[in-house]
Amino acid sequence: MDAVNIALELAVQDPAGVRIAREVGAARVELAQALALGGLTPSPATLELALEAAGETGPEIHVLIRPRAGGFHYDADEIALAVRDVELAVTAGASGVVIGALDAAGALDFDAVARLRDAAGEAAVTLHRAIDVTADPVATLDSAIALGLRRVLTSGGASSAIEGIETLRAMVVAADGRIEIMAGSGVNASSAAALAATDVDALHFSAKRNVVVDGAGGGGVRMGSAADGVGGYEVTDRDAAFAVRDALGL
Template identity: 70%
Template sequence: MPLAFELAVQDTAGIRIAREIGAARVELGQALALGGLTPSAATVEAALEAAGDTGPEVHVLVRPRAGGFHYDVDELDLTVRDIRHALGAGAHGVVIGCQRPDGALDRDALAMLVDAAGGASVTLHRAIDVTPDPVAALRVARELGMRRVLSSGGASSAVDGLDVLRALVAEADGAIEVMAGSGVNAANVGEIAATGVDAVHFSAKRTVVSDIVGASGSVRMGSAADGVGGHEVTDADIARAVVSALAAVLRPAGTAARP
């Protein structure tokens, strides 16, 4: 397929689905419902084993906490350590982002994190979408030598940020990859791909609710309003549907699908 696609996953089951659908990469994280956090060292290790030598590249999300992207000295130190641990374990790249109090990207902190990656592939995550000027943020990422940016075009869903995605593609001019993500599904992936982005990113996730008899949402486990709630998993059928829709819009006119 001429347009790369990346699957956001949280576990080895997600890695196996990514292999099946032919994903170029996975973004490996945890707590996707919180926007994603750094996965455990064991999760990284198991994911790399599941991907093997012929599976998708494993790019590890390194985000020390939820609640924004402005980090203090201790959080940045932790991020540097997690970058080194992930790449030392064999990950192909890392996914990072941090901001200044005014909302702009924190160039100095990002430079430190890129340096910690030691030449490995670095993706700027959707912190770009909450900066005052995503196009200016892309310039910073390009100047720092990052490989790609993941963006929804400054909107909650990529399908609502098409104009900004087009502007990012124009500004990138092939010098840095632009990958569209957030809310990408089978119904809108064609429209998103038509912006000229280099790749699309999707999670294909569904929520699994506990089937334990007597489980009750009235007992809170932390500060989350949904209490016990459920957990999210990668859904193979959803993933296949997105890939099929993408293949259909990218297929040359008059060319039949493979049987």
């Protein structure tokens, strides 16, 4: 297939993921922790090492700012924490932040998002998938544009981007170049080309695989619950990341 003109953003949790993003030619990474929970704000040390892994010529580091799992309606303390995390991320050298907040009615919390935007200064600000749980993601674009945000990360209001593909097309038309539309959620090698054909500006994907941990200690004693660390953890899979790139002919 012919190569397409689209940016790639890889969601990663550690410096190893940043190095894979660099290999695959991603324009950006979204740096987070706990992607299994939808992503939370990473630690300052994680950001520091991610920036080192990216180096001068690697992908931009954009930090997810999300104080907790469980929805996007935050109280005053949580917004204050998120504002401080934005400031710390930008001061540390992040190129951008990924933010979002909803009000009690489930609409975009204009005042909270404005505070987070202002805390970012000149850094790029992306509205994350909080837009997908608003009543009308296409209409919510107007608020994001009014706030002066750089881009939105969206699945078109569906559980996966490929399921929301028609809404993604509508969002591209509604944006009309005023804000970037980045498709994300469940993006893989089988869906990448179809999503790119909607004319979104970027594809966001995690290329994750699960590392299974059996919970046995050095003496062969099995720990008793998930809280003890039994189960596994997710890492960025190099082959899966390259499969997405190859599917796009990049």
